[in-house]
Amino acid sequence: MLFYGFWRTIPISLEQGLAYALVALGIVISFRILAFPDLTVDGSFALGGAVVSRLIMEGVPPIYGILMAIICGFIAGCCTGLLNTRLKINSLLAGILMMTILYSVNLRIMGRSNIQLLTVNTLLTPLENLDVNRFIPIIAFFFVLTFIVKFLTDMFFQTQIGFAMRATGDNEQMIRTLGVNTDNMTVLGLGMSNAFVAFSGALVAQDQGFSDIGMGIGMIVAGLAAIIIGETLIGKTTVSRMTLAAIVGSIIYKFIIAIGLRLGLAPTDLKMATGGMVILALGFPALKKGKEAKLHLRGV
Amino acid sequence: MIKAKGLKKTFNKGTIDEKVAIDGIDLHVSKGNFVTVIGSNGAGKTTLLNLISGTVEPDAGEIFLDGSRVTHLPEHKRAKYLGRIFQNPLTGTAASMTIEENLAMADLRGQPRGLRWGVTKARRDFYREKLKMLELGLEDRLKESVSMLSGGQRQSLTLLMATLSLPKLLLLDEHTAALDPKTAQRVMDLTDKIVRENNLTTIMVTHNMHQAIRYGNSMIMLHEGRIIFDSEGDSKRALTVEEVVRRFGADLKDETLLS
Structure with missing residues (x-):
């Protein structure tokens, strides 16, 4: 019975893990490559949802809604960067400020605290209407999309600008x-x-x-958890490993959560459990003398 | 090549920790010259290099590089003129990146960077050729992470990176001081070879009197932010440690200078 239950969680973990994988991929760029502890994430995740929902409700084709969400996320991230580099605000505080500001911005965008999309056509509606098990086309779509983004990211970090960005996180002075x-x-x-x-x-x-x-609350911690899980399995010696680790970690993280829920973990305790997981992973090396903390960061 | 006039720099001005680091320095290094800078701790050697490279801004005075005024130009905009190597071998390279990636970044010193591939095949062959000169076998380890290298290997790679695009001015900031004596000598010989072969204008700060006298074609001595002695050409060649000690012994409290 329990075993049967585990298998049941695989498709949903895959679907959610892939849908959230880009969060982990984004956090790889800020935390890992730039060594910048960016907390904007909680706000910019909800921002993406807010922008796309509002635009879809306004009758804009979903694809343009998504593009607009991406652009808005880009601007939000740039703002955090500008707060830190131009106004010399501490990196953690800069992220928290943007996250807080985005809460109001997101409410403005949506006009209320949530928007239902069940009755309107989204980018996924054509896939959901196919005459197969809903999971198959959705997972396939997310899979292809995520890996396209992954490969483009890997390529970017092999360019001249990509090198400069990696070096910024590694050795700014140099x-x-x-x-x-x-x-x-x-x-x-x-x-x-x-x-x-x-x-x-x-x-x-x-x-x-x-x-x-509230859909973005705890996203940074969940993303970090995903990265840590992925890196434990795949390593982080190259950029392509780091991005792969983010995706795989995201899926496994969702799998662990799904199993936890099946075993009776209360959904309300989820964020606490995730936080505990991250504390364990980050803090464990410090308990062994002579080992450095797992996260190297600038500006904190 | 580089001209500095009336440079002054005081740290923590107006506080109890006020420290005059540079107290009116005039410096002129013409093209192809190799100047060594010697002085005890706190004499202002590193601050002088920081002023030239733009890491710190002077309180007074002007700096000209290759005829243009750079006194207040930010550090990253002076990059096209300067190559710099620090004492700590870890500061000159990006550890998480590969040897060829590090060289490719140095290859683009001061140039705009775009979305072209960071390492191209043609440049890779060029890097391999350059690495052979180091005689450390690094030419076969292009795709290895720099974190795998020893301090001496990293400093040699840094030297190659600093000189790869032939900077107008090479700044060496006690770049062999953190290495063991044997490695330090290797890196110093290599430095001398590269500087000579490319006729690079060089300023080398050092803590070591023997090094300051042996290398370069002129030498200046700093003390409390001022140049108290300079020597070039034939007189520099004839200079001995004993002579310098006899003349400046009282100012050279720092034992390490003579080690």
Whole structure:
């Protein structure tokens, strides 16, 4: 019975894991590549959902709604970057400020605290109407989409600008002496990161059939959990490994959550459980003397 | 090549920790010259390099690089003129990136960066050729992460990166001080070779009197933010540690200078 239950959770974990994978991918860019602890994520995820839902309700084709969500996420990330680089506000605080501001912005965009999308056509509606098990086309679609984004990201980080961005997170002083404006790299990177997160928010809203002002709460912690799980299995020696780890980690994270729920974990305790998971993963090395913390970050 | 006039820099001005680092320095290094800068701790050696590279801004004075005024130009905009190597071997390279990626970034010093591939096949062959010169076998490890290299290997790679695009001015900030004596000597010989072969204008800050006297074609000595002695050409060549100690012994409290 229990075993049967585990198998039942696989399709839903795949679907959700892939839908949320771009959050983890975005966090890879901010936390891992730029070494910037960006907390904008909670706000920009809901921003993506808010923008796409409002635009769909206004009769805009879903694809344009998604594009707009991505652009809005990019701008939100850039704002955090500008707060940090131009106004010299601490990186953590800059993210928290944007996250808080976005709460009001998202309410303005939606006009209320949630929008139902079940009765309107979304990007996923044609897939849901196919004459097969709903999971198959949805998972296939998310899978292809996520891996296209992954490969484009990997390619970007092999370009001249991509190198400069990686070096900004690795050794800011060094790449600055080579003539790179590291402030611009931070702003651009955070823009990209939050564009991915908002993209995911837009997909998730359509997948679950609504967007909600609170849908982004805890997203940063969940994303970190996904990255840590993925990196444990896949490693982080190259960019393509890091991005793959984000996707795989996201799926496994959703799988663990689904199993937890099946075993009787109360949905209300989910965020606490996730937080505990991250604390364990980050804190464990510190308990062993002489080991450094797992997360190397700038500006904190 | 580089001209500095009346440079002054005081840190923590108006506080109890006020420290005059540079107290009126005039400096002129013409093209192809190799100047060594010696001085005890706190003499202002590193601050002088920081002023030239733009890491800190002077309180007074002007700096000209290659004829243009750069006094207040931000660091990243001076990059096309300057190559710089620091004491700590970890500061010159991006550890998480590969050897060829590091070289490719140095290859684009001061140039706009776009969405073209970071490493191209033609440049990879060029890097391999350059790495052979280091005689460390790094030419076969292009795709290995720099974090795998030893301090000496990293500093050698940094040296190659700093000189790859032939900067107008090379700044060496005690770049062998953190290495073991044997490796330090290797890196220093390599530095001298690269500087000579490419006729690079160079300023080398050092803590080591022997090094300051042996290398370069002129030497200046800093003390409390001022140049108290300079020597070039034939007189520099004839200079000995004993002579310098005899003349400036009282100012050279720092034992490490003579080690």
